[in-house]
Amino acid sequence: MEDGKQSRSPMIAITMLRVIIGWHFLYEGIAKLTSPTWSAAGYMKVSRGPFADLFRWIASQPHLLDNANLITMYGLTVVGVLLMLGLFTRLAALGGIAFVLLFYLCNPPFVGYFYSIPTEGSYLIVNKNLVELSALVVILVTGSGRFAGIDRIMHTLFARRRRLAAARVSVAGL
């Protein structure tokens, strides 16, 4: 957990990965927030696959759809900011994984599914959603916020307080 033990270049690379993914999420979130007409309905209505019925049902209930839109817009933005800053990185990575997993499950590129919405590139089972999801898993597991993010400051602050408390206890016990 301490940086002395981890060599720097993998962590630098993972930090760059984290910032870039954070930027992507942040822009996706802000673009939806500032677009007057965006709705997840378009994406959900063409859903295929095992969860198609669920997504289509959500898209057809205005109340649920409104909530889904709000959660997506604000969620993506918040995850993006947190990842870029390296604050609560693990939590943000989990949130990001949840979003991308939903997007992936909504329109999975399985054999025999043909989508009419434009999707650049050719994908089979693995598409960009899955790749981004894996990148987020790497960020989750390596906790790059502790290396070069606000988490590092938080960690030092709170770890010091924990050590202080432990020291007080041990001194008292002497």
Place this chain on the structure above:
Amino acid sequence: MADDTTKANAPPPRDDEPKRIGRREVLKGLSTVPALGLFGYAWNRQRHYQQARVEEVAAGAQAPAGVQDVNVALLGAGAQGQVLTDAMLRIPGVRFRAVCDVWTEYNQKRVVNSLKRFKHEVNGYEDYREMLDKEKAIDAVIIATPDFWHSQHTVDCLEAGKHVYCEKEMSNTLEGARKMVAAQRKTGKLLQIGHQRRSNPRYLHCYDKILHEAKMLGRIVTVYGQWNRAVTPDLGAPDRYVIPEARLQQYGFKDMHQFRNWRWYKGKGGGPIVDLGSHQIDIYSWFLGANPSRVMASGGNLYYDPKTHEWYDTVMAVYDFDTPLGPAKAYYQTQTTNGSQGYFENFMGDQGTLLISESEVNYAGQLYRDPNAPAWDEWIQKRYVSAPREQESKGKSDSGAIADVRESVAPDQHTVPVTLRDPYHQPHLQNFFDTVRGKATLNCPADVAYETAVAVLKVNEAIEAKSVLSFTPEEFKV
């Protein structure tokens, strides 16, 4: 781990010691914050770019020197009102002064805000009479309220001394339409009805050049038109914007559903045949140069819930026309359960066929020359139509089947070389404003639109009557 042991050897920090975080720690911790700064910068640049585009559009609508400003009020800020506003924002010399809509919480506020962003200082009103009283500077009112309000709104605005552009259908009753024509005659103000194809450059080109000058179709004997629309759910409204019952009743709606879906209710609109068909049936009369003499029609409520959809969702009408060149029949279909092949009008003459629609994308204007017709070279040279598309010989198709020689030579296909690059309603609004300034004449004045109203409203009657109904020539005059 190394750090831990070092710290373990140091004396335990006292708890009143200030928490010292090394500068290096803080720097490392904040090392990715500049990325956020970069994001903010890029985002800002993009927004400035978008703002500049918006301003360009707004500036384009500033009147060039010499074009007199027309002060405009919008009465009815719903879907169609917003479409018209978008078109008007692109017309030079149009100055918005007021927006009136009974849905003050939603549509009215939205349009007022949107106009303000385009630098039009507008006042919002709920009651149109209050607007007419208070806004003295208005020259013209654009009316886009539900059909059953058209007559009263138009008459009141004309009598208040304003020119009026009223959306189609002129009115949901002939009596209402007659009142509008009478008021226009009495006040002498301009009244244009929103059959916007009458100002569409492609339709004008077909009417003037292809039909009248070149007579390329020969004698039109049959016409077919349709508007196919896919199943659409009813319009709703977000809970927090629902209009209170009292206000709905005051303006003639029994509930919010009727307010949003008035087109389907008897006494408010006329259903798809009037909403959609009135445009195209207007073109029938225009291009054929006559009003219909008979109509029979069949329709039904085949699909939607009759409690919320009182009018027919599927209609087929057959008109008889006595045109200057001879009798003709015109078929019109509208249905709202399938949207394939959309909307178009097909004029079939003995020498050629014109397949046209308002859409710039589908059926934008195709002409077919009958193989027995005289050559169209002269018209191609004059650019009335394009050169014919090259055809591959269809003698033998890929599947090895041998086509009948009668099928193997297709009629030459030409396109109409006129494109409209503006929003569809813009030319018709432009024509209205040009006439207000005294520089043009209306392409769809009230008495012409009245003829269409007579032809269209009779279809619903014909469906009820289940027989052929006749028109007398006097019926079309007010």
